[in-house]
Amino acid sequence: MRDGARGDEEGKPMANTSRGPRPVADGLEIASGDIQVVSRVVQLLRLLASNGTIDLVSAAEELGVGKSTAHRYLASMENHSLLQRRDRNRYEFGVLLAELGTMALSRLGVTDLAGPVMEEISVRMRQTVVLSVWNGQSPVVARVHEDSSRTAHVSIKVGSRLGPSTAQAVVFWAFRGESLYRFGAGAADATEEELAEVRRTGISFRASRTEGVSAVATPVRDPAGRVVATLAIVGIAQFVPEGSDSPMARALLAGAETISRRLSNPLEGAAD
Structure with a gap:
């Protein structure tokens, strides 16, 4: 090839088809x-x-x-x-996908509308309240309202991925047939009996003996009835009672219903 030009076997110039505008x-x-x-x-x-x-x-x-x-x-x-x-x-x-998913969900108004409800529950129950979304494989924390009224309280970062044994994961998995999201391989760490009970009551309770933390969670639905998030109370185990009829469970159920209602009518929240 002369003059340093690139060519094919016949010495003809090669067209660059893989690059260029x-x-x-x-x-x-x-x-x-x-x-x-x-x-x-x-x-x-x-x-x-x-x-x-x-x-x-x-x-x-x-x-x-x-x-x-x-x-x-x-x-x-x-x-x-x-x-x-x-x-x-x-x-x-990765974390960026979780952040993008949270931003997309924000456009539906879930994270914004959940804020006042989470604050009210947190102040009344004196516990940290967490809103989580699903990233295709696990729950991801989208919004947190921390309780600071107790010397010892639970702190969770936005963007944190939650494991399969958490109350939020169990809720998402129990209602996967009614979810906004697609579900990949894997499953929550729960029996079919527990998943059925969560579907019946709308409440999941999980306690971590090693970490001394307990959580109660419930689904949040959009106007079409699809599960778009979970609302949970997370706190020191001794302050979070078990049971689907506990004051905390009732507060979460009412809070999730309020968020869902405001998704259908955002002006309701603005009027409060």
Whole structure:
């Protein structure tokens, strides 16, 4: 090849089809390679939503590429918090996706409308109140109203992922057939009898003996009746009574009903 030019076997210049701008209808130019990257990232996220986790082998098979290319995608998505490692070989939803999911849910008004209700319950019950959403695999904390009236109280960060044995996970899983969300692989740490009882009462109670913390949770529904969040009281175990008819359980049921009602009529909350 003369003058350093690239060519094919016959010495003819090669057309660069993998890079370069691609014109679109509005006059903007978008690199075709960038479109492919976005498409592949979406493929991997859909695979993750279906399976709960992805690894190098499943990513390569899904994209139809070699493992080295799939690894670059997974590493980049991890660096940008779209993914995070569950263990050495498997990836799960990252913090950024949880944040984006919370923002999307905020557009429905759930997190904003829940605020005053959470504050009222927290002050009355003297406990921390938590609103959680589902990220496809586990509950994620979307809003918190902490109780500070006691010397010892529970503190939870927004964006925290909750485990399968939590009251919130049990609620989401019990009502998965009536949920706004898609559910991947895995399950809550609960028996079918417990899930049936949660569906009957609308209340899940869980206590952690190792951490000394208990939680009571109930579902929050949108105007279509779909479960979009959980509302929970989380506190020191000795201050959180068990039972679906406890004062805290009743406060949560009433609070969740108020949030759902205000989703249908936001002006109701503004009038209070």
